Amino acid sequence: MSMTAENAAWFAGTFTRLTDNVATALLGKQDVIRLALVAMLAEGHLLLEDAPGAGKTALARALSATVQGTNSRIQFTPDLLPSDITGVTMYDQAKGTWEFHKGPVFASIVLADEINRASPKTQSALLEVMEESRVTVDGVRHEVGRPFMVIATQNPVEQAGTYKLPEAQLDRFLIKTSVGHPDRAAALEILAGSANPDRTRDLPAVIAADAVAQMIDLVRDNHVDGSVLEYVQSLTEGTRADAETALGVSTRGSIALVRAARVLAAAQGRNFVTPDDVKALAGPVWAHRLVLSPEAEFVGTTPEAVIARVVATTPAPQQRGSGA
Secondary structure, X not given: OOOOHHHHHHHHHHHHHHHHHHHOOOOOOHHHXXXXXXXXXXXXXXXXXXXXXXXXXXXXXXXXXHEEOOEEEEEOOOOOOXXXXXXXXXXXXXXXXXXXXXXXXXXXXXXXXXXXXXXXXXXHHHHHHHHHOEEEEOOEEEEOOOOOEEEEEEOOOOOOOOOOOOHHHHOOOOEEEOOOOOOHHHHHHHHHOOOOOOOXXXXXXXXXXXXXXXXXXXXXXXXXXXXXXXXXXXXXXXHHHOOOEEEOOOXXXXXXXXXXXXXXXXXXXXXEOOHHHHHHHHHHHHHHHOEEOHHHHHXXXXXXXXXXXXXXXXXXXXXXXXXX
């Protein structure tokens, strides 16, 4: 059943309340907050790459506090083991049985802090749970529940003792973005409240985890016209054909863009997706999935520049209504 105009209006109002609540803790970063919420409601995961002190952890904490579910934080270090993330099966001598002790990944929102500091083996422990929302320990599958979102942070400045995320894991993140420095007005307000720098501690929850799951189910039925799907495919093929890419966007990347566009459209009160929704999200959803040619990297080309060029040169279809 397609999303109705009334459903879209309710979704947009709830989305705005969530955004405003998180924005009280992360000042002047409405666009980044919206991307984080789009990732959550599209059942995707978010990768934040930024310099230290930009507010990556604050965003993750604020989002966790806004959703009245469980949340956990994993500090990734070189000696972190996969079982430290997923959990471990232990023998209970009193009961005479083996019991599974859940790891911190069993939460509604999981903050994976400085994910690139852990070894590749430990990073790979997140692959199954990020893709399938479950972990397998000793041959037994354990569901993590809904909603489930991983917010990972990494520091691109300090590379000593870090491990680059492999393309296979990067592809599991729906959106990659950065928080960046606040504008002058927001920075002054932050400085004025420096006696209590952690604004997330007193942040109230505004939505239950069950309601988030309902929003996720509702937005899946947001209408996407066939012409918009053709547009997404043309953009996908454009990234593959571009002379400066060694590897273009995969089919998984195309699906991710459509999922995210459904959420963005509903967040704006529409029960149908437009080409502008696709254009707005192409960079955040696709940039980390592109692999540039060595020549392009040498001259300083960025994935964002390639995507912008493909979007600019690919004709967009005429916008239509919901078709309902």
